Amino acid sequence: MRTIHISASKDYDVLIGEGLLDKSGELTRKVVKPCKCMIVSDDTVDELYGDRAQISFSYSGFDVVRFSFPAGEASKNLETLTDLLNAMGEAKLSRSDLVVALGGGVTGDMAGFAAAIYTRGIRFVQIPTTLLAAVDSSVGGKTAVDMPFGKNMVGAFHQPSLVITDTDVLRDLPALQLSNGAAEAIKCGVLNDPALFALLEGGEWLDQIDEVVARCVAYKRDVVAGDEFDTGNRAFLNLGHTFGHAIEICSGLKLLHGQAVGIGMLMAAAAAGCPEALIRQIASCLRANGLPTHCDYGAAALAEAALNDKKRAGGAITLVLPESVGACFLKKVPVSELSGCFERALASQAALGL
Numbered sequence: 001m002r003t004i005h006i007s008a009s010k011d012y013d014v015l016i017g018e019g020l021l022d023k024s025g026e027l028t029r030k031v032v033k034p035c036k037c038m039i040v041s042d043d044t045v046d047e048l049y050g051d052r053a054q055i056s057f058s059y060s061g062f063d064v065v066r067f068s069f070p071a072g073e074a075s076k077n078l079e080t081l082t083d084l085l086n087a088m089g090e091a092k093l094s095r096s097d098l099v100v101a102l103g104g105g106v107t108g109d110m111a112g113f114a115a116a117i118y119t120r121g122i123r124f125v126q127i128p129t130t131l132l133a134a135v136d137s138s139v140g141g142k143t144a145v146d147m148p149f150g151k152n153m154v155g156a157f158h159q160p161s162l163v164i165t166d167t168d169v170l171r172d173l174p175a176l177q178l179s180n181g182a183a184e185a186i187k188c189g190v191l192n193d194p195a196l197f198a199l200l201e202g203g204e205w206l207d208q209i210d211e212v213v214a215r216c217v218a219y220k221r222d223v224v225a226g227d228e229f230d231t232g233n234r235a236f237l238n239l240g241h242t243f244g245h246a247i248e249i250c251s252g253l254k255l256l257h258g259q260a261v262g263i264g265m266l267m268a269a270a271a272a273g274c275p276e277a278l279i280r281q282i283a284s285c286l287r288a289n290g291l292p293t294h295c296d297y298g299a300a301a302l303a304e305a306a307l308n309d310k311k312r313a314g315g316a317i318t319l320v321l322p323e324s325v326g327a328c329f330l331k332k333v334p335v336s337e338l339s340g341c342f343e344r345a346l347a348s349q350a351a352l353g354l
């Protein structure tokens, strides 16, 4: 088992290894005294892993209640959050009790937000079951639900007490979910870690999934330690996301987040005027991981979608642009130039046959 220590407003460990789900109660007991705990999952994960988590926590002395909700992003809203808070109230959870988020990013974001606001904040433990949640959403303390006026628009910063990633669970993920998470790992490689990128480039890294998760978490640890509340360098984590969110929205959410972010990274590289070889290298890494490289939408539609991005500060958008694998820079672009950026990126994509 690997342990990565995160230092933020609260310190906590991220544990990564095989077979950790069945030890999750025991591992949690080392940081949270046995108490009442609410295990929160979507219905898919609840069916697959809920009993095993419950057995482990009960065996370790926790008094377990469970809450599940329909799987999917559409559940990450105030309505499900209210149901969850009511279930916590009915189960009489007190401020010294615990929420366990067992699932992907949807579960982690929503259960984490419930933990942030229930009785003004109780502890929570993340047990990510998707690669995306393991490499990204379970670390860093951002929690939220979606609103009619935008994704993740209501939430809080609330750090978990512990993150437990069972890599056996990740290995059993459907291929689509693995590639969805791989896009965020490729992002970490392009941002900061050429060795991680090289590992992912081969496409055959499942037997080294511990290494992939650990490298991404270590990178996120460093970024979050310097900018927990997202006012500075945390912006780097948005590589591919301004373009990617726009693509996601234009696809009517048919493309998964990671698929859109992958194309978004390519477009960022093209918009930055990166050498052709670098763009081709990123494209081939995406393909090796089952991710698409072609953007089906026009510049005007993309720019309009991007303008709804909450990360826009005043009249400008901060883009993360690659220089090489392992090095990126931030560039503030006036909103009026955004459409031109998309046009340049699409033209370069077309010229390269992507």
Ligand SMILES: NC(=O)c1ccc[n+]([C@@H]2O[C@H](COP(=O)([O-])OP(=O)(O)OC[C@H]3O[C@@H](n4cnc5c(N)ncnc54)[C@H](O)[C@@H]3O)[C@@H](O)[C@H]2O)c1
Residues within 6 Å of the ligand: 042, 044, 045, 048, 071, 072, 073, 076, 103, 104, 105, 106, 107, 109, 129, 130, 132, 133, 136, 137, 138, 139, 140, 141, 142, 143, 152, 169, 170, 172, 173, 174, 177, 180, 257
């Ligand atoms: N908080 C953050 O910093 C942060 C960062 C990135 C993304 N996010 C959020 O994360 C969410 C996306 O996360 P996600 O991709 O994990 O989505 P998700 O939680 O909806 O999981 C994707 C699908 O995989 C299924 N699933 C989960 N674990 C499984 C398993 N082990 N085996 C089989 N199926 C399994 C789920 O039931 C779901 O249908 C978005 O809402 C996004 O906003 C948050």
Ligand SMILES: [Zn+2]
Residues within 6 Å of the ligand: 136, 184, 241, 257, 261
């Ligand atoms: Zn993302």
